[in-house]
């Protein structure tokens with residue numbers, strides 16, 4: 020007899036984000052990626068005895084701003100704790116973090132799903148800590164330590180286990196990335212390790228009417244959306260297989276930590292946690308607790324902007340753009356602002372969107388820069404959109420002009436003249452050409468008039484002949500009207 024097995028994957032996520040402050044969390048060393056190893060260090064971040072850390076106010080304000088954007092409750096009183104562990108990239112043998120009084124708790128974020136739907140994911144906490152250094156493993160039987168990264172402000176965001184597919188996990192990660200970029204608190208460049216993910220994955224399985232939960236696996240240190248998505252998918256299948264073979268559950272098994280092998284596309288067991296680690300958390304005696312007074316909080320709140328998901332939904336609602344187009348435009352704040360600047364002049368938003376997505380972003384991508392860095396003037400894009408709408412140039416010619424605008428910086432009217440792309444819309448002039456074409460093609464005229472199967476094709480043929488005679492410069496709308504007038 021076959022047994023009925025159904026399952027649901029349950030995922031919570033921890034996200035670590037570097038904050039883009041000028042200096043480190045507790046000393047004045049510069050936060051700079053890709054510098055000569057151990058050139059951005061001082062006695063504080065090297066963990067020398069007897070030194071005194073001082074909190075970076077900007078880092079705290081950045082983290083609070085994100086917590087506000089995540090609808091969290093902000094603690095009026097927050098403190099720093101020492102998390103003790105030994106590792107070569109952590110010379111002072113403890114990391115300064117926040118344990119029982121984090122700067123914020125209990126928020127939520129909306130993530131986009133398919134077809135314009137959203138889902139609310141709970142946020143357990145946002146807190147601040149410092150990053151460790153980096154162990155380097157060159158060829159040979161030795162390792163090196165680079166402490167440039169040690170002490171970099173690191174924001175940790177912990178979500179509720181509210182996600183039920185790898186696609187949702189990815190959507191959350193993408194949403195957080197564009198949020199911190201919008202807020203200007205992090206570049207969140209994953210190739211530079213500025214954003215890292217640790218999903219907690221397990222399954223709720225229903226078998227023969229009974230419900231089972233598999234042991235939670237935490238996958239460490241993922242630094243791409245792809246690895247995040249793939250590792251959750253892999254872990255889902257692995258836990259299902261393991262349950263079906265051994266019947267292991269949360270009660271009989273234990274929580275484990277796994278790594279992601281990108282080469283083999285598998286998760287690998289690192290350790291099974293018999294009990295929680297004893298990090299011997301205690302308040303850091305060298306750092307004063309932080310009191311966030313109302314006035315200070317208001318000043319930070321002033322840094323909030325319209326968040327990307329809200330913007331995306333507004334574009335669909337207000338400008339009638341597709342969810343896809345709205346997503347492309349809002350992926351980057353400066354692109355969205357450019358778009359809004361261009362449509363400010365009362366132009367059709369869809370027309371401007373097409374010029375930006377079909378030409379602007381492609382050119383930016385080719386040049387390896389942002390749309391804004393192309394140096395396009397938003398007024399010129401607006402002007403061009405107006406010309407297309409008015410039938411002065413065709414949509415295809417519009418794309419050509421857009422490309423030339425990037426190259427030359429000239430305005431679209433000048434370019435349309437120079438490139439000979441102005442459409443002929445003068446009915447009198449076009450009528451003469453239409454008459455010529457009709458006279459030269461009696462068979463096609465016959466077919467249109469007969470109204471038979473070939474009628475539509477013949478009409479298209481005649482329109483094509485007119486376009487050819489005008490070297491593509493006739494306004495097809497006007498030509499169609501003239502043709503309709505003459506042929507019925």
Ligand SMILES: [Zn+2]
Pocket residue numbers: 043046047048059060061062063064065170
């Ligand atoms: Zn330092």
